Structures are given as structure tokens and as C-alpha cells.
Amino acid sequence: MSAYDTLMAFQRETEALAQVAGRLGWDQETMMPRGAAGQRAEEMAALEGVLHARRTDPRMGEWLAAAVPADDAAAAQLRLIARAHARAARVPARLAQDLARTTSLAQGIWAEARARDDVAHFLPVLAQVIALRREEAAALAEGTGRSLYDAVLDDYEPGASAEGIGAMFARMRPRLVSLRERILGRPAPAALEGHFPAAAQMAIARDLATGFGYDWGRGRLDLAVHPFSSGAAHDVRITTRVDEADPFNCFYSTIHEVGHATYEQQVDPAFALTPAGAGASMGVHESQSRIYENQLGRSRAFTGWLFGRMQAAFPGMRPGDADAFYAAVNRVRAGHIRTEADEVHYNLHIMLRFDLERALIAGDLMPGDLEAAWNDRFAADFGVAVDRPSHGVLQDVHWSVGLFGYFPTYTLGNVYAGCLHAALRRDVPDLDAALAAGDPSPATRWLADRLQRHGSRYLPAETIARACGGAAPTEGPLLDYLEAKFGALYGL
Amino acid sequence: MSAYDTLMAFQRETEALAQVAGRLGWDQETMMPRGAAGQRAEEMAALEGVLHARRTDPRMGEWLAAAVPADDAAAAQLRLIARAHARAARVPARLAQDLARTTSLAQGIWAEARARDDVAHFLPVLAQVIALRREEAAALAEGTGRSLYDAVLDDYEPGASAEGIGAMFARMRPRLVSLRERILGRPAPAALEGHFPAAAQMAIARDLATGFGYDWGRGRLDLAVHPFSSGAAHDVRITTRVDEADPFNCFYSTIHEVGHATYEQQVDPAFALTPAGAGASMGVHESQSRIYENQLGRSRAFTGWLFGRMQAAFPGMRPGDADAFYAAVNRVRAGHIRTEADEVHYNLHIMLRFDLERALIAGDLMPGDLEAAWNDRFAADFGVAVDRPSHGVLQDVHWSVGLFGYFPTYTLGNVYAGCLHAALRRDVPDLDAALAAGDPSPATRWLADRLQRHGSRYLPAETIARACGGAAPTEGPLLDYLEAKFGALYGL
Known part of the structure; x- marks a missing residue:
């Protein structure tokens, strides 16, 4: 040999x-x-x-x-x-x-x-x-x-630096804050109301997973406190959670984890049980979960299909028309929980964690001062107080398992997803017709072919650039998308 | 160090x-x-x-x-x-x-x-x-x-030999066959009848596991094709199966696996993650699962309690009185499936497998001839034909996972259980009163103290002998118990 x-x-x-x-x-x-x-x-x-x-x-x-x-x-x-x-x-x-x-x-x-x-x-x-x-x-x-933080960041996003991410976050923040302020100045759309039994939610979650391309022969769906996806190649499992008052939690967690899981399932089988046989980075991984969840799953076209599916499953559900349902899905609120955040607030949650964990790793913030720092920062960024630790510093599993340097990859993932979505829409102009029929497969096939099958073969930024036709990823497309989507929704 | x-x-x-x-x-x-x-x-x-x-x-x-x-x-x-x-x-x-x-x-x-x-x-x-x-x-x-078979047998029952087991089986067979013939010459008692929904069965199975001392904080119950127990010390999991036509399958599989699992859970915590921190042998393990399942679980006293529990859960269940229910639990029939066999037939199933697997390992029986050999032997021993492979040679998982030399430890376990039961009844004379109240804890505490806590500290035969007060284990007590129990049940 x-x-x-x-x-x-x-x-x-x-x-x-x-x-x-x-x-x-x-x-x-x-x-x-x-x-x-x-x-x-x-x-x-x-x-x-x-x-x-x-x-x-x-x-x-x-x-x-x-x-x-x-x-x-x-x-x-x-x-x-x-x-x-x-x-x-x-x-x-x-x-x-x-x-x-x-x-x-x-x-x-x-x-x-x-x-x-x-x-x-x-x-x-x-x-x-x-x-x-x-x-x-x-x-x-x-x-x-390198700094201590850059050293741990490199585990999740090879080639990234805190300085580069910090600079990008600084460019993103003003446009996000401006968008948020303008939205919160407008009347809030109606929220979803109804009775959503757990079993019926799980049945829809399974259908959503199937529709977004999850291969059940190589996976399974269970419940977990904090939804996650796990494994590679022939055994890639997902989890979700069920809140009978809020079915979107279950549905969008499921679609999100299916984005992660199908990425692993779609990698070239020749790479199975090799280093290239997994996602290229946590940022690229998150680009898949977020484009599945948001640009596809929370689109007007797809929510139109979901509205019909949910109306049949949950009689008496409000709102009662598809446009208002789309507004309810994409309701912008300054909530406490990152995983339930709307697309406008989501990256502000990440920026908060990024700054706090950099300070923790640098030794500038002591663990005993973390809760107060979190609460102060949250009030400043979101304009509401943290009412309990499980809605604040205790909400995420990440730090308990040592995942420092991981959070910024969520926003990197959103940025990558913005780039991918722009390219996808150029390449698949009639995507909305399929989404409106509950069929995201033209998009998931495009992602499988342009990105997922390559696994870790290319570096993260190159992986995105190749999928998008060569341009290096920037935050512009994501912010343009958010301003267009929410501008239309809120009549800005 | x-x-x-x-x-x-x-x-x-x-x-x-x-x-x-x-x-x-x-x-x-x-x-x-x-x-x-x-x-x-x-x-x-x-x-x-x-x-x-x-x-x-x-x-x-x-x-x-x-x-x-x-x-x-x-x-x-x-x-x-x-x-x-x-x-x-x-x-x-x-x-x-x-x-x-x-x-x-x-x-x-x-x-x-x-x-x-x-x-x-x-x-x-x-x-x-x-x-x-x-x-x-x-x-x-x-x-x-040593022979090839003795070499593999030693993995499961240190110190045992095919010759010794074969001689013991030869002594047991005539008394078992005679008992079987006399029983089958008598009228068969009524079988259990009723509607037994899976969820209600699982609720009772959980209560049975709790009653027999299973520590849920260090275990869990799931479904499997072939019930088993797995793990040691702080993580000992059990499985069962559910047949809506036959709740005894679920209940007695559960009690059986709880016997295995509590043995592991009761080993001295100081032995956790050490070689002594597991059961002494497969035979000793099976002695625990079988005494839980049979001498305790299928006793007149305990089935009296179970009858009441099942009557409440399954309205319309027949038979409608506790003595007839006890007879239904202990109905003797020449069935195909080992795990569903009554106590009289069970060891005949083992003897069949022991002879066939010895021939397979010796090279005297080719895999291609196994099914015919099984079917011939089954017809000779049980007087009925095998109607399909899943009721014959395909029924057990063991050979697929390489467990040759394992089957005889089931009968060894029964023999050990017979010895332990005799000693237990001497030491705990009022056991039936507790069993009749659905409480096997005087028995399970006795087993934990006399045997389970020692793990693999002593050799298998010594483990049994110490628990029984010094006498080396023999098949006599098991056969005496079977003749007494089924003699009374069938009026022999």
C-alpha cells in the first residue's frame, strides 16, 4: 500500500x-x-x-x-x-x-x-x-x-478571524438596527393563534423534513431540549422540540436541522468516513440550515403552502388568510430567545454573544460577571429586560459544552445564505412556483449540486464562492434581502 | 502509583x-x-x-x-x-x-x-x-x-464444559419429557382472552419494572425485535416487545430483562467500570432473569396481584378468576418460540439449540443443512412441525451475532434459579404474602444481598453456592420445583 x-x-x-x-x-x-x-x-x-x-x-x-x-x-x-x-x-x-x-x-x-x-x-x-x-x-x-479567541474560532471557521468578523458585524449593525427601528414603529401584525396538539405538529414536522429532502433511511427525528443535528454520511440524526402554543418553533427548528442534516447526507458518498466527508465549516453548515429555514421556509411562496397544511391540521387557526399568515410567520419582535428570533433580530443576538465570549476567552470578563453583562447588553440592544436566566444567559447549550468561537458562525452562515440565495434565485427563476406547491426540491437540488456534495473539499469561503459563481461572500446580499422582504411586509 | x-x-x-x-x-x-x-x-x-x-x-x-x-x-x-x-x-x-x-x-x-x-x-x-x-x-x-465448542462456551460460562452440560441435560431430559407428557395428557386450561392495547401494556410493564426494583434513573425501556438488557452500573437499559393479542409476552419479557438489569444495577458501586463490576457469567445472569420471571413473576401469589391489575386495565378480560388466570399464565403448550415457552418446555428448546450449535462449531453440521436439522429435531422433541422459519431456525438473534456457546447458559440459569429459589424460600418464609400484594422486594433484596452485589468477584458456581449457603448447584431443585408446581396445576 x-x-x-x-x-x-x-x-x-x-x-x-x-x-x-x-x-x-x-x-x-x-x-x-x-x-x-x-x-x-x-x-x-x-x-x-x-x-x-x-x-x-x-x-x-x-x-x-x-x-x-x-x-x-x-x-x-x-x-x-x-x-x-x-x-x-x-x-x-x-x-x-x-x-x-x-x-x-x-x-x-x-x-x-x-x-x-x-x-x-x-x-x-x-x-x-x-x-x-x-x-x-x-x-x-x-x-x-494569534489571539486565544482566534485560536478557538479556527476550529469552527477555518480562515476566519475575530477582527474580520468584528468588522463585518460593525458594518451590518447599523442597517439591522435601522431596519428594526423602522419595523417596530409600524403596527405589529397579528400573531398565530389556535390549538396545536403535539402529535399533529410532529406529523407536519416529519412531512416538512421529507419535503426538504431528509433521507429517513439514514436518519431519525427525536425530541431534545436544544434542537441539533448529529452525525455524517449514513447516520445523520435530527432533533426538534414541541411547544403546543407555538408550532413554528417545532416546524422551523425541524427545517433548520434538516438543512444541516441533508448537507451531511448529500456529501459525495466517496468521501464517507474521510475528513472531506463532512460540512466545510460551521458557517457553511449554518448557511444551509438558515437558507432552508428562512429564505425558503419563511418565504411568501412556501408559507402559502404551509398555511393550507396547517389549516387542515388545526381547525380554527388564526390568522385565516395566507398573507396574514405570512406576516405572522415573519413577525418581528424583540424576544429573548435566539432560536425563536426573527430574521431581523437574529444577528443582534449573535453579536451580543460574540462580544461576551470574546471577553470571556480573553479573560476580560469573569464567569461570575457574565449574567449581569448579558442582562445589561440585552437591555441596551433589544430595549427589554431579561426576565429570567433561562430567557437570558442560560438559554443556549453552547458554552456548557465548550463551544466558544461557535456563535459568530451563525451570522456568517446567514451572510453565506444571503449570497447563496441571490445566486439560487438567478439560476432558478421559477422557484416560487415550486415553493408555493410545498416543493423546495429545485432549491435543495441546486444546493446539493453546487455546494453540499463537495463536503470539506474546499475551504469555507471558497465553498461559498464556487457555489455562487466565483464572488467572495459579503454581507450585502443578506442585508438587501432583509430590507426588501421586511420593507414589503411592513410597508416601510 | x-x-x-x-x-x-x-x-x-x-x-x-x-x-x-x-x-x-x-x-x-x-x-x-x-x-x-x-x-x-x-x-x-x-x-x-x-x-x-x-x-x-x-x-x-x-x-x-x-x-x-x-x-x-x-x-x-x-x-x-x-x-x-x-x-x-x-x-x-x-x-x-x-x-x-x-x-x-x-x-x-x-x-x-x-x-x-x-x-x-x-x-x-x-x-x-x-x-x-x-x-x-x-x-x-x-x-x-479443549474442543472448539468448549473454547467458545468459556466466554459465557467460565469453568463449564460441553461434556458436563451434556451430562446434566441428559439427566434433566427424562424428567422434563415425562412431566410434559403427563401434562399434555390432561385437559388444557383456558387461555387468556381480551383486548390488550399497546399503551396500556406498556404502562403495566413500567409498573412491573419499578416493582421488581429497576432503577429508572440509571436506565430506560424501549422496544426491540428481540428483548434484551444492555450496559452496566449507571446506564443499564432494557427492551421489550408488544403483541396486542398476548400481553404476557410484553410483561414477562420486561420482568425477565429487569432481572438482568437489576443484577447490573445492584453490583457494589465500588466495582463500577472494573472487571468485577458486571454479572459473573451468562448463566448467573440468566438465573436472575429467570427467577424474577418465573419463580417470582409466574407464582400463584404474584399472578394473583397481576390478575387484579390487568382486570382493571383490560375490562372484559378472560379468565375471570385468579386461579384460572394463574393456570393461563402457566399454560403448557408445545409452541415454536423459545422466549414464549412455558417453564416445562423451555429447557427442551435449549437442548435442541445446544446440540445443533455444537455440531455447527465442530464442523459436523453445515449451515446449509441447519434448517432441515432444526425442523427434524423440533418435530421429534415437540411433536409439531415448524410452520415457518421465523418460528424455527430464524427466531433467535444469537447466532447472527456470533453467540455460539451462549444458549446452554439459559438452562444453566434455570438450574441456578432453582437452587436460589429453594434457598430464598427457606430464608424468606413469608414471601408469598408480599408477592400477593405485588411486592417482590423481599426476594429482590435477598438476591441483591446474597448474589447481585458481588458482580464477578466470585466464579459462577461459587457465586451461586455462596448465595445458597454453600452447596454446589445441581439440577435437582429446579426439577423438584417444576414437578411440584405443574403437578398441582394439572392435578397430576
Whole structure:
């Protein structure tokens, strides 16, 4: 066997074990009995130890040095393997295992704290997670001149920097705030009202997943506190949540996670269990979930179909006509919860988290001061007070599991989705006719062909640029789209 | 750290990874999407590679040689680790991984074949599994003078031999056959009749699990084609199945699996994630599941309580009095399905499988001849023909996943349960009063204290002997119990 083939055979087993670790994470959030939390942390730590040892195996360096790629795809695989090898080599095994163990435990503690609205219950383990991630960031940044935050950001969005993201956010904020202010000066449209039994919601959620291209033969749908998608290739599972007062929560969470999941399912099968066989970055991933959810799922055309489907399932539902229903779906309000935010407010939620987590990782904000900082910032940005921690600093799972540097990729995803949507509309001019019939497949096929099938073969920005016909992604198309959509909706 | 402590720290991670492999098995039978089968086989093979490498790690031999046990429990740990180390060292890593991959795939193929009653669909992969297990058995037996079958039997019942089991089965058979013939010569009692909706069955199954001591904080109940229990210590999950025509299937499967699961849950917490922290053998395990299911669950006293519970849940259920209900629970019939067999026929099902699998492993029976051999033997032993493969050779999952040598431990378990039950009744003379109130806890507490808490600390036969007050286990008490119970029921 060539050095390349030997390396890939070894890597294939590493990828399989990484899938196992991901499945344990899925199990923990959906199936695991509460009392298993401590044992699960040991299991995760043991598995992380195995993964770390494989990624830092001295033979990896030899194989990488000797491997000759046969084509561009093979070169991409080598680039990705070298990147993971170099990253792992910077992190001591003990630290990698501590992180796995502590974040596994912290997730359960966060869930308890959130359920009890008890920040103090969460703070000690959050402080541990932050300390471990800062230690890891220092190891990753050492000698590179990068900041601690840039070092962790690189895990989720290779090539991105806090400076670049901060500059983009600074350009976006005035237009978003202006749009928000103008909308809130107008009369609010009617909200959805009715009786929405959980079973009927789940039936529609399943139909939505099918319609957006989710392959049930390689996935399943369960409930979770915080909806997520998990896995790659032949086993990609999604979760949603059900609120009987608000079916949009269930439906749009489902469409969102289907965007993530179909991205994984549509990657070239030849890349299965290889480094290229997964999404290119968290930002690119989020571009898929957000374009499914928003530009497609919350469009006038698609909501027209959804209106009919929901009218049949929920007799007596209000509003009673499709235009008002579209306005209800896209109602703009300064709410507390990021995952329930409208498209106008969503990125303001992200900017808040981006600034706070940069300060936490830099050491400029102490965990004990986080809740006050959150509440102050939220009041300033949204004009309303946080009424309880589960509506504020405890709402998101991310920090409990160590995902610092992850939040900005949500807005990057929105920006990418804006670019993709503009290109999609150029390429598929009659898309609205299909959407109005409840059929997003012309769009999902376009995305599969232009972007999803490539997996991680190209760098994130290149992945988007190739799909859009060559132009580097910018925030302009997203902001233009938002101003046009909400300008029309609110008569601005 | 001492050599012992170093070894135990290493072993603890191995045990944690073995728990992960077990959880993947649970997932495969309960949650996994069908299309993930191939990927899962790769994941299982990768994980088996990791486990095999750890169990054969050269440092294990050094630590074992240098370790000084501080007490009897530590000596038991060393004995168990040395045993696993020696076993793994005999099996090439390639073979261990092939077995994991092939059995993972074979299980799904078996389930398809069973659903379609299509033996031919299963035969090719069964032949592969047998060939791999024979290769493994040869590696395990080499130089020991043991037969191939004894080598695989030792995985499930350390210290047992086919010769000893065969001799015991030969002693049991005449009394069982005589009892069976006398019973079938009497009028059959009325069978259960009524309408038994799945949801109501599951509600009772949950109550039964709780009553028999299952700790829901460290477990969960799901549905599976073939009920099983899985996991150790803080995460021990059970499954059952529901047949709306036959609620006893669901209820007694649940009680059976709770017997397995509480055994794991009741092991001394100090043994968690150590070799002693699991059941002593499959035979001892089955003694727990069978005494819960039969000697307790199918007793006159307990069925009196269950009768009332079911009458309330299933209006119109027949028979309408508790004595006739007890007779219906314990109805003796020459049925096809082992897991639904009455206590009299059950061991005849095992003897059939024991003889066939010994011939398969010895190479005296070819996989292509298995179905005919099964059908001939079944007709001879039970006096009825097999009407379809899913009622015959395809009914059990075991051979698909390579569990050759496992079936005889079911009858060993019954024999052990007979001994334990005799001792339990001596020690807890007023047990029937509690059982009649639906409370098996005096029995389950006795079992937890006398047997379950010790885990694998003692060898299987010693585990039973200690619980029973010193006498080595024999088949006598089981046969005496069966003759007394069914003699009274059938007026023999």
C-alpha cells in the first residue's frame, strides 16, 4: 500500500471512532438516563483519549510526509488530515480528556440549571469549562501570534478571524438596527393563534423534513431540549422540540436541522468516513440550515403552502388568510430567545454573544460577571429586560459544552445564505412556483449540486464562492434581502 | 502509583470503551436507521480494534506480573483482567475486527430474513459468522486440549464444559419429557382472552419494572425485535416487545430483562467500570432473569396481584378468576418460540439449540443443512412441525451475532434459579404474602444481598453456592420445583 492509502485506512478508522463519539453526544441529549451522567463523562474521556492518540500518532507525520495525492480531492484530504494532526499535537492528551469529561458533565448541569433558572448551579462548571478552553486556546495559539479567541474560532471557521468578523458585524449593525427601528414603529401584525396538539405538529414536522429532502433511511427525528443535528454520511440524526402554543418553533427548528442534516447526507458518498466527508465549516453548515429555514421556509411562496397544511391540521387557526399568515410567520419582535428570533433580530443576538465570549476567552470578563453583562447588553440592544436566566444567559447549550468561537458562525452562515440565495434565485427563476406547491426540491437540488456534495473539499469561503459563481461572500446580499422582504411586509 | 493502581486506571478506560461498544449495540437494535448498517459495522470494527489493542497491550503483562492485590476483591480483579488479557492475546486483531464488522452486519440481515421468513437471505452471512467464530475458537483452544465448542462456551460460562452440560441435560431430559407428557395428557386450561392495547401494556410493564426494583434513573425501556438488557452500573437499559393479542409476552419479557438489569444495577458501586463490576457469567445472569420471571413473576401469589391489575386495565378480560388466570399464565403448550415457552418446555428448546450449535462449531453440521436439522429435531422433541422459519431456525438473534456457546447458559440459569429459589424460600418464609400484594422486594433484596452485589468477584458456581449457603448447584431443585408446581396445576 502507498503511504497515502495507509494513511487513509488509518484515518478511516479515526473518522469511524469520531462518529461513535458523536453518537454518544446524540444519545446524551436524547436518550441517556439522568443518572448515567458521571459514567458517560468517563466514557467520553476514554474515547477522546483514543481519538487524541490516533490524531497525534507519530506515524501520521511520516505518512503525511510521504503521501502523494493522486488528484485534487486527495490533496484536500491530506490538507484536512494535516490540519487535525497539527491541532491535536498542540493539545496535551490530559487536557483533551479533561475537556471531554468536563463538557460532558457540564451539559447535564446546564440543563438542570436552565430548568431551574439557577445560574449559580451552572457557574462553577462553566468556570471550569472556560479555564480548560483557555488553556487549550493558549496551546493552539502559542507561537502563532494569534489571539486565544482566534485560536478557538479556527476550529469552527477555518480562515476566519475575530477582527474580520468584528468588522463585518460593525458594518451590518447599523442597517439591522435601522431596519428594526423602522419595523417596530409600524403596527405589529397579528400573531398565530389556535390549538396545536403535539402529535399533529410532529406529523407536519416529519412531512416538512421529507419535503426538504431528509433521507429517513439514514436518519431519525427525536425530541431534545436544544434542537441539533448529529452525525455524517449514513447516520445523520435530527432533533426538534414541541411547544403546543407555538408550532413554528417545532416546524422551523425541524427545517433548520434538516438543512444541516441533508448537507451531511448529500456529501459525495466517496468521501464517507474521510475528513472531506463532512460540512466545510460551521458557517457553511449554518448557511444551509438558515437558507432552508428562512429564505425558503419563511418565504411568501412556501408559507402559502404551509398555511393550507396547517389549516387542515388545526381547525380554527388564526390568522385565516395566507398573507396574514405570512406576516405572522415573519413577525418581528424583540424576544429573548435566539432560536425563536426573527430574521431581523437574529444577528443582534449573535453579536451580543460574540462580544461576551470574546471577553470571556480573553479573560476580560469573569464567569461570575457574565449574567449581569448579558442582562445589561440585552437591555441596551433589544430595549427589554431579561426576565429570567433561562430567557437570558442560560438559554443556549453552547458554552456548557465548550463551544466558544461557535456563535459568530451563525451570522456568517446567514451572510453565506444571503449570497447563496441571490445566486439560487438567478439560476432558478421559477422557484416560487415550486415553493408555493410545498416543493423546495429545485432549491435543495441546486444546493446539493453546487455546494453540499463537495463536503470539506474546499475551504469555507471558497465553498461559498464556487457555489455562487466565483464572488467572495459579503454581507450585502443578506442585508438587501432583509430590507426588501421586511420593507414589503411592513410597508416601510 | 503502584502497578496495581496503574493497571486499574488503564483497565477503567478499557471498561468505559467496552460500555461504549455495548451502547452502540443497544442503539443498533433500538434506534439506528436501517441505512446506517454498513457504517455502523465500520464503527464497531474500529472500536473493537481499539479494545483489542488495549487488552493485548504489552504493558498489561508487565503490570499484571508486578501487581500486588491488597485484598480478595483486588485479587478477583487481577484474575479477571489476566483472563481477558490472555484471551485477547490468542485472537489476532484482524480476526477480532472482522468478527465485530461481520456480526454487526449479520444482525441486520438476520432481522430482514426473519421478517421475510427467508432463510436463504441469512445463510451466506451466517456461514461467514460461523467460519470466523470457528477460526477464533481454534485460536482460543490451541494447545489447551479443549474442543472448539468448549473454547467458545468459556466466554459465557467460565469453568463449564460441553461434556458436563451434556451430562446434566441428559439427566434433566427424562424428567422434563415425562412431566410434559403427563401434562399434555390432561385437559388444557383456558387461555387468556381480551383486548390488550399497546399503551396500556406498556404502562403495566413500567409498573412491573419499578416493582421488581429497576432503577429508572440509571436506565430506560424501549422496544426491540428481540428483548434484551444492555450496559452496566449507571446506564443499564432494557427492551421489550408488544403483541396486542398476548400481553404476557410484553410483561414477562420486561420482568425477565429487569432481572438482568437489576443484577447490573445492584453490583457494589465500588466495582463500577472494573472487571468485577458486571454479572459473573451468562448463566448467573440468566438465573436472575429467570427467577424474577418465573419463580417470582409466574407464582400463584404474584399472578394473583397481576390478575387484579390487568382486570382493571383490560375490562372484559378472560379468565375471570385468579386461579384460572394463574393456570393461563402457566399454560403448557408445545409452541415454536423459545422466549414464549412455558417453564416445562423451555429447557427442551435449549437442548435442541445446544446440540445443533455444537455440531455447527465442530464442523459436523453445515449451515446449509441447519434448517432441515432444526425442523427434524423440533418435530421429534415437540411433536409439531415448524410452520415457518421465523418460528424455527430464524427466531433467535444469537447466532447472527456470533453467540455460539451462549444458549446452554439459559438452562444453566434455570438450574441456578432453582437452587436460589429453594434457598430464598427457606430464608424468606413469608414471601408469598408480599408477592400477593405485588411486592417482590423481599426476594429482590435477598438476591441483591446474597448474589447481585458481588458482580464477578466470585466464579459462577461459587457465586451461586455462596448465595445458597454453600452447596454446589445441581439440577435437582429446579426439577423438584417444576414437578411440584405443574403437578398441582394439572392435578397430576
